[in-house]
Amino acid sequence: MIVTLPKEALKYLDDKIIKVEIDENLLKEEKKMLRIKKAKGILAKNQIDGLKYQKKIRKEYQRKPDAK
Numbered sequence: 898m899i900v901t902l903p904k905e906a907l908k909y910l911d912d913k914i915i916k917v918e919i920d921e922n923l924l925k926e927e928k929k930m931l932r933i934k935k936a937k938g939i940l941a942k943n944q945i946d947g948l949k950y951q952k953k954i955r956k957e958y959q960r961k962p963d964a965k
Contacts, residue, residue, distance in 0.1 A: 900927060 902917055909916035940947050 900919075902919065902923075906917045906919065907915070908918055937947065940950065
């Protein structure tokens with residue numbers, strides 16, 4: 898994974914170690930994007946059209962009015 902950070906985040910750098918200070922909110926966003934990419938990969942790996950799958954799921958959970 899490649900992460901782009903502002904130069905101010907760099908705290909220490911030598912030949913073997915890079916230390917950076919990462920904002921928790923940025924880290925949470927990166928993790929969320931990684932989960933989304935993995936989910937898309939699962940759909941693609943199983944040859945599932947994401948849009949068709951979403952429509953199917955939404956249709957299953959639509960509330961139907963009670964018949965009286």
